[in-house]
Amino acid sequence: MRRLVQFCACMLLLHQVGADLYLHMPRGSNNRLNEATATRANANRVFDSQNNNRGGYNVGDVDKDKSGNNEGNQYRMQYFQSGSATPNVKDKTYLTVEWTNQHGCGGSENTNPQKHNCHMVLQYMCQDDVSSPVGTADTLRNGVSTQTPNHNRAGSLNENKNTAQNRKNNNINTERVLQESWDWYDKCYMRERNKGLFNADQKLKSNNGLGFSSAIYTRQNPNGNRYGYECPEERDHFPYWHPTPRTDVAILTDNTSLCSFFEEGSFNRKAYGECIEEYGDGSRKHWSRWNNRQECTENGGQWVELSSYIEKATQFTSEGQCTSQAAQGNRYVWAVPYDATDVTKKECLVQAPPIDCQQADWSRSNHLGNGINGEANRYQWALPYFPSNKDKRCVFRMRYNISTDDYAPYSTDSSRNLNNGIEGITSPIEDNPYVDVGGRSALRLNINTDQTGRIFQDRSHLFKLLTRPSSIQSDNIFNINVRGKRGNIVQTYPAVEYDFIPNNLQLSESDSVHIQWTGSNSHNNGGGGGDGQAGDEGQGTGGTDRSNIVQIADLNDNFPMPFEKTNMWTNANIRWIYHGKTDVSPENLAVSMASAGYYRCIKKQDCPEAAHNDYIVETKTKMNDLLNNAPASFTGAVLRFKKGTYHYMSTRNNNFSNRSQKSTLTVV
Known part of the structure; x- marks a missing residue:
């Protein structure tokens, strides 16, 4: 068991029990597009929600008619960006985020105790807006089809550059949704999973033909089912131990003693390593099998620390120019971006503010998660400021992490897996176990170990973050x-x-x-x-x-x-x-x-x-x-x-x- 991976399992693992999460503002899709039915057409369209097939809101229409097969007739909510990132300056744009989480969260252990551990993770992802509603292969879009985007798996670790590009070209269909890139999922499929994680008695499959079990297999997703281009391992854990394309907004937790850990581990400010391998022509592969420094370097790869950004400040071409900037509260760093094609080249990156860690508001279990006085819980999001003054197209994501108290969620790792091949090891939880409480017959409990720790999720449809015109440059909106x-x-x-x-x-x-x-x-x-x-x-x-x-x-x-x-x-x-x-x-x-x-x-x-x-x-x-x-x-x-x-x-x-x-x- 690799030491780095062991650390991730102990400290970063947030096992997540039956509950649903529904976003109401911004309007959560729950994998819907424009169905006229009470239930969604395809639960695998964009992401793994774990929610009921009902729920969710259709993509908006511009006018009185259905948008149909024309994505240009879909309406994208248009929020103005904040005027700066400077704290306490009244030029922010505020969006009320509202949701319901069925099995409750938050509250005080003394006055409003809950039956579980929980966290709410709020994130977004943006890119420069383009005039075309569909854009290019990697442009965020809602799509006009309820079908899942295609992905043909690589048949060999020796795949060359042209073969990989052809797989992508043959898979991309601009009529289908895109909220993560094809490369993001392919990288997840080709990277070995974190074997230090606690999987109880779940038997995680291996990649056919590649000879190992990859990051698409998790305790909650042992069969490696695909949901859009989402990476299951990244979905099921926070903070993730590799670079991700998302920006953290907030984590609402029932245990604020963990806040320093979440703040230090957020990719907003912490650089994470990734194994970089090259094709024969010297260009970067978008994937590597190796998920830790030791195995990466032992197998000829280069372990590189990569950084997050909300956009690049390309006008600053040296470290001195970059780090001397403090314009309107943003943080500028001279670093290698997470999506760099050339990892030997550092760039000037504009980073997001630190993640906001707060006590989660109390919500009632099994009553759709309504909060105090029957009101749905809310979070006031100060929308980001982008120094480039470019319009952005974005998507919002919220995850509900909920875990049982039947084992220690922050210290139980792969050493307690039932199927790790070590004689005498038992998992603290097992599927549908029999328990002896005395008498002639044992009692059986209804427990699924892929659900005793569980993550639920909802995401918005696309929306725009617009630059402010001069008339409202200094308004609190x-x-x-x-x-x-x-x-x-x-x-x-x-x-x-x-x-x-x-x-x-x-x-x-x-x-x-x-x-x-x-x-x-x-x-x-x-x-x-x-x-x-x-x-x-x-x-x-x-x-x-x-x-x-x-x-x-x-x-x-x-x-x-x-x-x-x-x-x-x-x-x-x-x-x-x-x-x-x-x-x-x-x-x-x-x-x-x-x-x-x-x-x-x-x-x-x-x-x-x-x-x-x-x-x-x-x-x-x-x-x-x-x-x-x-x-x-x-x-x-x-x-x-x-x-x-x-x-x-x-x-x-x-x-x-x-x-x-x-x-x-x-x-x-």
Whole structure:
């Protein structure tokens, strides 16, 4: 057993028992794309969620029609980047992350004890945006097909460069999703797994033809099932002991004494080694079998420390230029990037802030993980700042790590594996064991050792992080979005019905809000209901998500106020608006919000520019009173409000007795 691997097993292993995790903001896919069914079409499409086949939200549609086979007609939420990374400077963009985790987490051992250990890991991955919605082979995309991306396995460790490239070229299909690169999964398949990990009595398979068991085989995935291009070993452990393409946001833990360990182990700031091998022409292979320094160097490889980055500062070409930078709070390092093609060359890298480690908020076991007062738990994410001022396309990932207390999760390693070939070794847990409690017959427990420690996961669809225009360069921006999907509570479960999020926001007169939402035109919830009920109860055209905003006098009211009696829009200062025309009257702003962007102006004289010709109340086809012909998604506006309390609602999704989409904004 290799010493380095043994250390990883003892210190980095977070075994994870039956529970589900569902992201509600940003909207989690749970492997859905645009299905009209209550259950997802393909649980292997992008990632291993371990969740119920229900749940999840479809990718958003730009307009009133389904995006179909055109990824350009999918809507990607558009958040503005923070204005800097400098702490305590009021130029950040905040996104409320909301989720439900079925089996609870967090709380105090004294006042709210839980039955398990748990951690929530929040991460994202970004790359420069491109004009094409599909991009190139390695461009992040949602795809238009629910099929899993292809991967043909290498038949030999002696595969040459051309053969490897041909495998990739033959596998890439731009109609299918991409949230990790083909190279990332192929590297995982070709790299030997960490044999220092505790696998209990699970029998992990070996790669056919390669002669060893690779990192695609884990205790939770002993058969090496493939989920998109996700690497199972990296998925099941945090922090991972090799470089990864993701950036850590936060870890929410029930044991804050581990925070220093998580902070020091996060790839945000800690460089990790990888074995580098070359093809005959001297170019870097994208993979190596060897997962530790000793075996790497003994077999002719080079063990290189590689670093993470959120982007490269290519304008700085020397170490002195690079490390002297401290622009707007980012950290600049002179290092070899994790994806370098030439590992002899260091570059100037912009690194993310340290991971945020916090006490996980308490949530109740077996009640979908609702927190205090029945509210879903949330985390306020300060979105990143990118010094290059380039727009990014990104995806968000959240993992729920949950482990039993039936063995010591931080000190149990491969020496306790039942199948390690050492006589007399027993695993502290075994599948469906018989226990003798006295009497003539033993009792049998229902235990699956691939689930007594388990990780659940959800991910967003693609979204964009936009550079800030000068008009909002120094604003603190809070996002107001819409969660939920079409249907009643039984039909949407374990997703949720519509609501604004956050639904009770307080801020100051110097802060701004970005109002924006997305929805699908195929949330029909048809077919078999699985563990719930099929159907899409609600108002308007079946299967369609629609939202709008009108002011109400009180949260108890179900009728909007006449514009003449409102003050929400007269007290709003437009900092930025989706159609670029900031000299918008309060009445026209109200009309735009009430129509979800179907209208921009009431009269032609208010919007004389040609770009607005198709959005005038006087001349455009009348909007349906249930918003059926309005767009499913709305890019919205960044607004700054005067002091006051503003209540608002969506007119379509308000059915008094069982459905209410209302919210309050308080400005102090």
